[in-house]
Amino acid sequence: EVQLVQSGAEVKKPGESLRISCKGSGYSFTSYWISWVRQMPGKGLEWMGRIDPSDSYTNYSPSFQGHVTISADKSISTAYLQWSSLKASDTAMYYCARHTWVSYYMDVWGKGTTVTVSS
């Protein structure tokens, strides 16, 4: 079964760093991109960026460029989303998704990781 398993919920304070993960299984991890999508409470979906695990090439939405870092370790089929200094406005659900580079659709989604940033 193809699946993406995301790390558990996080509660952090403003200014702290954080890395959440997304582990793929059941398929060739380097044959698809991994994208990250943010959903703030009660709001819509926002694409943050993607990584090609085969060569770690990334590109980001203009809205998120410089605010987060996406990385991957293909040896363990895992992608990461990280922040160096969290803000309260980073409170959201974060989804990873398997992203085909043909037609650019996201066909397999993780269940999401809730990140809460509060003092």
Place this chain on the structure above:
Amino acid sequence: QSVLTQPPSASGTPGQRVTISCSGSSSNIGSNTVNWYQQLPGTAPKLLIYSNNQRPSGVPDRFSGSKSGTSASLAISGLQSEDEADYYCAAWDDSLNGHVVFGGGTKLTVL
């Protein structure tokens, strides 16, 4: 403000046909295919339609998609109560090194 424009809400009664529109520009829908995602309450999004009008395995043929120029639409026929969800259109945008853009989402209510 989302790059792709969707109506915030739509509604219908069981058995009806409803459509949800999605409007973009030449750099996204005008140049690339459109995908649709369904998000049931409290769950992760699910791919519903890809490449404008293709259904992944397991998606009922009650769901269909189309695209014309810089606009797209999702149609749901034979509406069922379990179709009550948020629906999002998305497309690749060729500007600024390329990125995915989403619509703001349409909340479908089955009356």
